[in-house]
Amino acid sequence: MHLLVCGGTGCKSSASDTIVENLKAELEHNSLEDDVQVIMTGCFGFCEQGPVVKVMPDNTFYVRVTPGDVKELVAEHIIKGRKVRRLLYENPETKEPVSDSKHMGFYRKQIRVALRNCGFINPENIDEYIARDGYSALAKALGELSPQQAIDIIKKSGLRGRGGGGFPTGIKWELTSKFEADQKYVVCNADEGDPGAFMDRSVLEGDPHSVIEAMAICGYCIGASKGLVYIRAEYPLAIERLKIAIKQAQEYGLLGLDILGSKFSFDISLRYGAGAFVCGEETALIHSMEGHRGEPTVKPPFPAESGYMKKPTVVNNVETYANVPVIFNKGADWFASIGTEKSKGTKVFALAGKINNVGLIEVPMGTSLKEVIFEIGGGIKNNKEFKAVQTGGPSGGCLTSKHLDTPIDYDNLIASGSMMGSGGMIVMDEDDCMVAMARYYLDFTVDESCGKCSPCRIGTMRLKEILDKIIKGDGTMEDIDRLRNLSSVIKDSSLCGLGQTAPNPVLSTLDNFMNEYLAHVKDKKCPAGRCKSLMIYKVIPENCVGCTACARNCPVNAISGERKQTHFIDTSICIKCGACIERCKFNAIVIN
Amino acid sequence: MTKVKSLADLKKMQEDLQAKLKVRERGTDPEGYVRIKVAMATCGIASGAKGVMEFLIDELDKRNIDTLITQTGCMGYCYAEPTIEVTLPNKEPVVFGYVDIRKADEIIEKYIKNGEFVEGIIPVNYESIDNN
Ligand SMILES: Cc1cc2nc3c(=O)[nH]c(=O)nc-3n(C[C@H](O)[C@H](O)[C@H](O)COP(=O)(O)O)c2cc1C
Secondary structure (H helix, E strand, C coil): CEEEEECCHHHHHCCHHHHHHHHHHHHHHCCCCCCCEEEEECCCCCHHHCCCEEEECCCEEECCCCHHHHHHHHHHHHHHCCCCHHHEEECCCCCCEECEHHHCHHHCCEEECCCCCCCCCCCCCHHHHHHCCCCHHHHHHHHHCCHHHHHHHHHHHCCECCCCCCCEHHHHHHHHHHCCCCCCEEEEEECCCCCCCCHHHHHHHHCHHHHHHHHHHHHHHHCCCEEEEEEECCCHHHHHHHHHHHHHHHHCCCCECCHHHCCCCEEEEEEEECCCHHHHCHHHHHHHHCCCCCCCCCCCCCCCCCCHHHCCEEEEEHHHHHHHHHHHHHCHHHHHCCECCCCECEEEEEEEECECCCEEEEEECCCEHHHHHHHHCCCEHHHCCEEEEEECHHHCEEEEHHHCCCECCHHHHHHCCCCCCCCEEEEEECCCCHHHHHHHHHHHHHHHCCCCCHHHHHHHHHHHHHHHHHHHCCCCHHHHHHHHHHHHHHHHHCCCHHHHHCCHHHHHHHHHCHHHHHHHHCCCCCCCCCCHHHCCEEECCCCCCCCCHHHHHCCCCCEECCCCCCCEECCCCCCCCCHHHHHCCCCCEEEC | CCCCCCHHHHHHHHHHHHHHHHHHHHCCCCCCCEEEEEECCHHHHHCCHHHHHHHHHHHHHHCCCCEEEEEECCCCCHHHCCCEEEECCCCCCEEECCCCHHHHHHHHHHHHHHCCCCCCEECCCEEECCCC
16 A cells, blocks of 8 residues: 655645655654655646655545544454545545545546647657557548538637637638638648747657648648748757658658548648747748748738648647647537637647746646646745746736736736746745846847837847836836837837737736835845846944955945954945855854 | 558558557556656757767667657746756656666666656646647
């Protein structure tokens, strides 16, 4: 028999360590230590109900266990084989206790649809994909459906683009199918440029065939025989797996001429990007694939009408494609039953930042931010206070504690001043300065702006300079007004989505964290203690014993003072490295 | 390699492969293979999954334990890489996190040989949609 005790950070902070100790002691007391093993595990993702203890093999799931419960647990469950009812999880609806965790599927907030094969099959073996119903969606489309019928299934499913814009995929396919041309193209956008995002990379590394199959289906729907994957060269493993997968599909005749005897032919080749954020924008991406500079052009014409080589082209994101085969296999209604009214299905997020369980998660649309951060993500690192989460990367905004209960979907995120983006989620805690965060993203957009239009090229630079000024402590109230005005000009007049969204991090921090801006501008203070220019290191004379440890360790000799005398920091020399604070044993140095 | 020429071909192939997979899945094959999946996405490899996989292959061979070791994609527990999933015959799969060479050795000696759990188990926290 095994006792699994949750050792996630949440449960640990509510004494799961002591529970383990007590369990071991109690088992020993009853001479059961050889028969029952106590094991501390990773996070169960059920932190709200922690600490959690699971008994195996009968799968009994105890919640909110305290060290005091251990005696009863061993005496009742282990020795007498009776479940301790008061510690069982209670179904919130029926108020019935649920004992077998197999029947508690609902505590698992995650459903893997796009990631269904990731971490399950060997991505380099097409047979494993086929055994998981792989290529049967393509076979079904080719054998049983007309292109329009196949498009209707996607339309009915409610699938929307996962690359940021959220455009309905079925409608995009239908539009493209309507244009007459001798050649059309299916493009997969695998540029994934958001800092901190790795959903698309993981899909391609873990399940490349699902993208290949979906691209072929799209080709059938719109009447294209060529597919192109635009992938950044910084993703060597994804590229390799994709190449292997394409080769295997060709060998099986699932790509190439006359697929499955249907007369439909389709093949896929790769195009490599050099890792420019703007090349993720579909018109820039198309130009880059054509061998031109990766610069956007005005839409319309949309790629659906005139895309790659001026031919009708569908551009979809990796994760969008990964959902397509499942929709055919399990039905549009099944897919549409997951999610919210206007956002169907699931969304993959890359959880990063100050969160315990950094990782790749997939939740139904409509899951709240609280569930994502505090249950699946295991809460904030080191028990710090949650401050904000940035979604949508450099084009998005931050969501704060007042948004924790907001169901995550395309429309709610926009209403909250952020956006879905491609699915990066960067979590920030009390130690993060929101002004510095906004500046970080502006730094990114300044770097990544292609320079074609002036609002974006010059405007983002000016925004960054104003933020720099505020961070240095030289900001004025007029600067804050200037940030707002400039932001709205850039939004309204930029050529492409990059410029149109670049001010979002500034605007959303202004909206949600005005007090932090004011602290920097008026009080010349950084509340999070992040902005170096606003920090002053000081000796507290009452605490200083004159041990000289700080002075000896200061790399720039900014500290003076005789032995056994109070020391003094010359702030004009001090570089604020913090070496003195680390060395001081008497808490005599503080940052103001 | 044979081409899949028709829908019927694919169906047939699917059935064969599924049957094979089921045998493996249920652990009902007479030989009772131990199965190990190593998460080998960028996150896993960056944390040393390759070394762990090589170690497992070599050592299980040396210690005469019949095992089927495959690589797979990201299981989602990037904070705990390298991660591996071990399925003993007739048992449910168990995922272990933070698997370095030492941990891998412990997993072979304790879990694979004796069915004893070792620290570092990661509870599966998602539903994966099944076939059909
Ligand atoms: C600056 C910028 C960067 C973008 N980067 C990406 C990207 O990395 N990946 C992506 O799929 N879409 C990206 N997009 C969105 C694409 O333009 C396009 O909308 C998307 O690929 C369409 O696919 P979907 O409908 O499946 O989402 C970006 C857009 C902009 C404006």
